Amino acid sequence: MTSGAFTTSSLAEDFRALGLRDGDRVLVHSSLSALGWVEGGADAVIEALLQVTGPEGTVVFPTLTGASTDTPENPPHFDIRHDTTWCGEIPRAALQHPRHVRSLHPTHSVAAIGACAEVLTKGHQHAVSPCGHGSPYTRLADMGGRILLIGVGHDSNTTFHTAEELAAMPYVSYPGRHDASVVDADGKSMLVRSPIHRWDRPRCFESWNDALVSADIVRCGNVGTAPCRLMESKALTEWLVALLLRNPRGLLAHGTPHI
Numbered sequence: 686m687t688s689g690a691f692t693t694s695s696l697a698e699d700f701r702a703l704g705l706r707d708g709d710r711v712l713v714h715s716s717l718s719a720l721g722w723v724e725g726g727a728d729a730v731i732e733a734l735l736q737v738t739g740p741e742g743t744v745v746f747p748t749l750t751g752a753s754t755d756t757p758e759n760p761p762h763f764d765i766r767h768d769t770t771w772c773g774e775i776p777r778a779a780l781q782h783p784r785h786v787r788s789l790h791p792t793h794s795v796a797a798i799g800a801c802a803e804v805l806t807k808g809h810q811h812a813v814s815p816c817g818h819g820s821p822y823t824r825l826a827d828m829g830g831r832i833l834l835i836g837v838g839h840d841s842n843t844t845f846h847t848a849e850e851l852a853a854m855p856y857v858s859y860p861g862r863h864d865a866s867v868v869d870a871d872g873k874s875m876l877v878r879s880p881i882h883r884w885d886r887p888r889c890f891e892s893w894n895d896a897l898v899s900a901d902i903v904r905c906g907n908v909g910t911a912p913c914r915l916m917e918s919k920a921l922t923e924w925l926v927a928l929l930l931r932n933p934r935g936l937l938a939h940g941t942p943h944i
């Protein structure tokens with residue numbers, strides 16, 4: 686289906702044609718408007734993803750809350766009871782889903798629905814870094830998980846930051862770990878120590894897409910009217926870490942002065 690109104694079942698058919706399978710664990714970055722008009726809106730997209738991945742599968746949405754104003758002097762504060770996300774309408778709808786489980790991280794939380802939701806999200810606040818070891822992003826890779834981009838490019842692909850963190854790129858975060866405050870679902874407030882991302886280092890993630898397609902890591906297709914990409918999280922992460930070890934400036938925008 687390429688025009689007109691899209692439905693849960695037509696979207697599910699398109700997701701399957703792209704390569705999404707029963708049992709998949711998949712992290713989804715999305716633009717609802719890119720899909721064309723969807724009957725039922727964001728909820729219908731989530732339902733389509735859950736239908737395709739089935740009862741053994743898990744669908745994960747970025748529910749990030751970090752802001753460019755976060756610094757060691759002005760650390761982030763996250764209240765899971767009230768704070769929504771700037772990652773779009775589909776992740777915001779996931780936060781209303783009765784089966785969602787959200788990780789408790791001051792800047793890089795995710796919401797997961799499905800069989801591995803607890804395992805993926807648990808203890809994110811204790812991760813070594815926001816997207817690194819102990820985070821849902823590396824856990825997803827270690828579980829054979831995948832990443833789906835719906836109508837957005839790699840500039841929205843948080844797993845690029847996973848690679849930067851695993852390769853210990855000095856430009857990703859302010860030096861050291863800093864106290865940030867989080868409030869859990871019971872209203873209990875606590876301090877967690879985490880690196881804080883800096884926002885003043887422009888990247889060129891999207892410029893690597895052709896190379897990733899040539900390396901058979903990224904598969905392209907359409908869902909509704911949205912150009913989409915599907916990839917294995919582990920293969921992507923390993924490829925990017927290798928790139929960074931060869932060229933530590935590889936993911937920085939041309940002309941960025943400091944790393």
Ligand SMILES: CC(C)(COP(=O)(O)OP(=O)(O)OC[C@H]1O[C@@H](n2cnc3c(N)ncnc32)[C@H](O)[C@@H]1OP(=O)(O)O)[C@@H](O)C(=O)NCCC(=O)NCCS
Binds near residue numbers: 725837
């Ligand atoms: C910023 C971003 C979310 C904007 O995408 P978008 O499609 O304009 O916005 P949303 O996904 O929030 O969807 C809302 C839009 O869907 C459209 N919409 C509403 N109902 C709809 C329906 N039933 N069917 C289709 N589109 C609909 C509306 O036009 C609305 O746009 P508006 O606010 O201009 O009216 C997207 O470009 C993006 O970057 N997504 C990825 C975010 C991410 O994962 N970041 C991680 C960073 S490391």
